[in-house]
Every structure is written in C-alpha cells, then in structure tokens.
Amino acid sequence: MHTIDFSTLKTLSVSIEHHIAHIQLSRPEALNSMIPAFWSELPAVVRQIDADAKARVIVISSQGKHFSAGMDLSVFTEMGKSFNGEPARRAERMRRMVLELQDSFNALEEARIPVLVAMQGGVIGGAVDMVSAADCRYCTEDAYFTIKETELGMTADVGTLQRLPHLIPQGLVRELAFTGRNMRAQEAQSCGLVNQVFSDQSSMLAAVMAIAAKIAMNSPMAVSGCKEMLNYSRDHSVNDSLNYMATWQAGMFQMPDVQEAMTAGQQKRLPEYAPLHKKMSSM
Incomplete structure (x- = not known):
C-alpha cells in the first residue's frame, strides 16, 4: 500500500494523538463538497490509519459552517462525459465508477477500529452516504440531513439506501428518500440516527473526543x-x-x-x- 503524506492532502486534515485519529474535511470555503480528490483521499487515509495501527479510534469532523454539501458538481460533470459510446460498455464503465465511489465509504465500515462522526450544519447528499457507514454519529442543534439526490433526478447510490434502513425505521427512510426533505437534529436523535445533539461545534467536538478517549482506553x-x-x-x-x-x-x-x-x-x-x-x- 502506498504511504500517504498527510500534509499533501487536498481535501482533508489529519492528526493522530493519544491513539485518536482526527480526520477533518478541510474545504469550508466550498462547503466541504466532495471533489474527485476526496473520493480517493478519504479511503486511502482511513485504510492507512487502520493498517498502521497507530490509532484505536477515528473521529471525522469538518471545518466551517456545514459538515458537507455532498458530491461536488465536478464529479457529476466527469460522469456526464462518460455517457457516450456503445451502450453495454458505457453501462459497464458507469457501474465500475459507482462501485469505486461506494468503496470510498466502505472503508469506514471495513476499518478494524470504530469511526465516530461529528456533524454541524448541512449533511447533504453524499455526506449522508458517508455518515451512514460510520459507527456512531453526533451533531449540533443546527444540523440537518438531506437525501438530496432525489431532487436532482437520480437515486442515491453510494450507501444511504442500503445502510440507513439498519439505523432508522424503514418508513422514515422511504419518506426522506422520496421527498428529499430536511431532517433536523432533534428528529435525527429521536429516530436513532445520531447518539447526541450539542449546542455548538466546540462542545460537540469536546464530547466526541472524550468518547473517543474512553474507547482508546479499552x-x-x-x-x-x-x-x-x-x-x-x-x-x-x-x-x-x-x-x-x-x-x-x-x-x-x-x-x-x-x-x-x-x-x-x-x-x-x-x-x-x-x-x-x-x-x-x-x-
């Protein structure tokens, strides 16, 4: 496995202290949208942390007002370029592309160590796919969750529809997916999607880091x-x-x-x- 220099990452900031790896989405000026580099950097970082066994738990958070606006338009643009050529080969290429995107979040589930996610503001589209693959979720009072893909004329395809039904009631998953409406923090807690809701990001991070520290002690x-x-x-x-x-x-x-x-x-x-x-x- 190629060793990553964490200082060269374009979309993430990574630190490891006291057996806790902290991965931050680090493009707040772009609402931490998931550009093409993100889809390769996140799984590579998670797998390297897991492989090196220097951390016993991973905390994922983000910088700025919103956790993530989901998949960046540049990814859709690249997908659009592939809609040409002979139909069977075009479809096979699209299938491989979706599987590669899914693998980015499979890495969270496949890691030997727990992954905790701390979210504020918008958790939109691909961000819901991502946090659904984590072990535990925490958010601030201003957080909201949106399965945005439906409003964009497509079906969510990177894990939300497969993992969310194991986390919250089927009927609620279907309502969220069919409508594309926002689910606010208190509803997310009441249905079991998030473990706790905090007043602000700093208190949330402090609490999540304390939970991570307790895990790391075991x-x-x-x-x-x-x-x-x-x-x-x-x-x-x-x-x-x-x-x-x-x-x-x-x-x-x-x-x-x-x-x-x-x-x-x-x-x-x-x-x-x-x-x-x-x-x-x-x-």
Missing part, C-alpha cells in the same frame, strides 16, 4: 471484535452470528488483555494494551 482487540461482530450480526441471522461469535472467540479470546484489565483495576491505574498488529501491506 483493549483494541476487544473493541475490534465488537465492531466485527456487530457488523456481521447486522447482515446475518442470530444463529449464524452466534456461531461466528463462538468461532471468533475460539481464536481471539486470549488472557493477556483480560489479565491486564483486572490488574489495572486492582492497582487503580489505566490499563496498558498492546496495539493491533500492522496489516501486512503496511509493513
């Missing part, structure tokens, strides 16, 4: 196992999920982290856990 092996099991059980039956859990524990349940947790508790200190191993591609 065994990274145990937290990774929780994420793996929760994602698997979402997509499989209870019996299949229990069987997978038993198989996972047969290999992953070892005593060092358990002993460290108990010893730290007895000694009234914070536990110290070994990191996850780096992925082979990053060695």
